Amino acid sequence: MKKYLTALCFLSLLKVFSQDFITPFERSQGTETATYEEGIEFYQKLASHYPEIKVFEYGTTDIGKPLHLVVFSEDRDFNPASLKAKNKTIFLIINAIHPGEPDGVDASMMLLRDVVQNNKFRKMCKNTILAIIPFYNVDGALQRNSFSRANQNGPKSYGFRANAKNLDLNRDFIKMDSENAKTFVKIFQTWQPDVQIDNHVTNGADYQYTMTYIFANPVLYAPDMQSYFLKEFKPDLLNLMKKKGEEMCPYVETRKNIPDSGLVQNVRSPRFSHIYATQFHTLALVAETHMLKPFDKRVWATYKMMLSILEILEKDGIKIQRNRKKSFEYFQKQEKLVLDWKINETKPTMIDFKGYEAEFVTSNVTGLLRLRYNTQKPYTKKIPYYETHEPKLIIQKPKMYIIPRAYVNIVKMLEMNGVQITRFTKKETFKGFYYYIKDFKTPKYPYEGHYFHYDIEVEKKPDTYTLQEGDFVVMTNQPHINFIMNVLEPQAPDSYFAWNFFDTILQQKEYFSDYVFEDIAEKLLAENPALRAEFEAKKRNDAEFAQSSSKQLDFIYKNSPYYEKHHQRYPIFRVE
Ligand SMILES: [Zn+2]
Incomplete structure (x- = not known):
């Protein structure tokens, strides 16, 4: 009886304990996102239980709170220089730079918990350091509301896009008007990530995919990194996601008003997180889940995206580090640098696109024609994708x-x-x-x-x-x-x-x-x-x-x- 009671006690303790690591997202059956306080508390508890996790507080933000960085390191070494010397691959995850788009917040909490609790995942991170910024725009994350993302399908409440100074922090990486950006730059320069992902939710057209991606324009990379990215990283990531039931397509920026007109990969500049990262030869991407898909589906797609990257890093981490090192050497040797790009209008790639038929019907509101995507009429079509870029501004290096x-x-x-x-x-x-x-x-x-x-x-x-x-x-x-x-x-x-x-x-x-x-x-x-x-x-x-x-x-x-x-x-x- 005593034995039985002890076992029962142990089991219920275990239950209480593991309950502690259930995220607000899971507790709400995928309808809610963690608040700032819940998120930070979750990571702190996780870190106090697992010595492989450490929560860093860096600098400050415009709201006066620190910028947190949560690091998983299998051998409990948290010194970036020593980790680099051991050839560990640093994978940086940015969440809630736009806190109205919180999918990465919840996906990252579950991913880190699963990495530390699940041996299969843990093994995957033997040579990879997982570095998570739980909330980049702390200011905006504290401004909870249920309305500022008018068209988004959940969660119930979320933060606001801009920060305490009404800045869009994903335009602030160069001018650094916010304390958040200055603190981020310190984190980035200290940890020198090999790969970086910035998690978002997109607006725009309707289509069948839950996850879309923006990769930094490959032309920004040195030849070895570019070739690795195009021939290995990108196809591997698309395949791994497909295997997980998440077929992806490029971020849907349409050439004209609907996807049938073609998609473009617009030229972006270093004010954006992913292009800032490429200035330092970090392989960088932005995850953009689709706002019309339910919140839980989006969070799991973001989870799978980051997990797939971990799988790639497990096999290619050393190669990426080597390519990154070579990139610094390559650009240092160049006599000229390209500082601006334009889309090559003549060479689109034809891609399969799984969309919905676009219809133009009379609006009950304005009496004018309105666009509607008919989700009863899904299609797969070949559409042009304008993804190649050519130099627009070439400057001689002084x-x-x-x-x-x-x-x-x-x-x-x-x-x-x-x-x-x-x-x-x-x-x-x-x-x-x-x-x-x-x-x-x-x-x-x-x-x-x-x-x-x-x-x-x-x-x-x-x-x-x-x-x-x-x-x-x-x-x-x-x-x-x-x-x-x-x-x-x-x-x-x-x-x-x-x-x-x-x-x-x-x-x-x-x-x-x-x-x-x-x-x-x-x-x-x-x-x-x-x-x-x-x-x-x-x-x-x-x-x-x-x-x-x-x-x-x-x-x-x-x-x-x-x-x-x-x-x-x-x-x-x-x-x-
Ligand atoms: Zn965004």
Whole structure:
């Protein structure tokens, strides 16, 4: 009897205990997602029970709470440098960067529990370090509501997309307006992940798939990584998912209004998590489950996606690490880098697409035509997929960049991203080039807190620079060259110039009074026949110019020593 009671006691204890590791998602039969508090508590309990798990707290976020990183390490080593030395593959999982899309939050909790409790899974992580950010946008995760994802099929309540500063954190990896981004960069640069996944839920068209994927554009990888990705990683992942009953298709960005018109893989820039990661040659992807599929189905699809990646890493981890190492060497040797891409419109791949018939019917609301996907009419069609990209902006790599001391904020951001900076040692004069900003566009309304610049045109002019005390030098012969050029070359789509860090150079500080300058202008033309010739020719060829005295005086002023030399001059000097 005593024995029986003890056994019963043990069993019920075990039940209570294992109950502790049941997630809110499971407890609610797949209808609810863990709150921030539930999620963090779950990981902390798991870590206190299993020494192979450690919960790190990094920096802070805009809401003042730390950014958590939960790490599973089979041999209980949690030192990134020592793990790298042991050739462990680091797999980083980002969740809830958009907390209204919480599928990864719940999938990651179950995955980590299963890895630590299930021998088969645990074996899979012998050489892989699982590093999970449970909630990237902590701020948004705390703003629970049931409405902000108007079209999404569950869970019952969830967080809000933007953070405490109303920023979309998946646009913030370069400009780092949020504390979350600064803290993430620290995590990323400390752990140097070999593979990264960022878990989302998509909007848009209706179709049959639960899981869609965005892989970083393969052109961003060095040749070995690119070839491995295209020939092995991608087909393996698609196959493993298919075996688990989750056939996937590319993220559905339609060419026109419906998928039949074709899908495109749009060019993305490093402001996004997956492209940020490729600056450092991490194999990166974004999981986008489909918002119209029930929450539980989406969570399990995300779980299977991450599990499939673990399976690949078990066999290919070393190969990926080797390819990543070679990528740094490859780009360091290149004389030119491609900093922007465009879609190749002529070479779509034909893919099988499992969609639903699109119908246009009269709307009961507006009385106008509305689009409806008829889920009673599924189809499989061959549709074009525009997934290849070609260079749009190629820039010669300089030997070094000189950053004047006034721009210490730029240096700080570079250093946070692991860029090596050389400090001034002696006064030395270098020959090189300045860029002058010739043209750019800016939207009427701010984008992510910025009057962001695009379509930037520059003119390069030779000059000299004498290093002053406090100036900084960035040698380009260093591993993080892709990041350096993507932020320091003003024309790159996510350059620091584009993100407004150099806007002060765009304003002229001194000017002239027309009536006084008239006499000076006359003298200048008399003394400079070449300028006079250019001026006369412009008057002949440009009717508007010929009719405007202020334009004419401005032309002479801008070609005179009175005009400030550094107006529109991008202050970072290129030594080639
Ligand atoms: Zn999202």
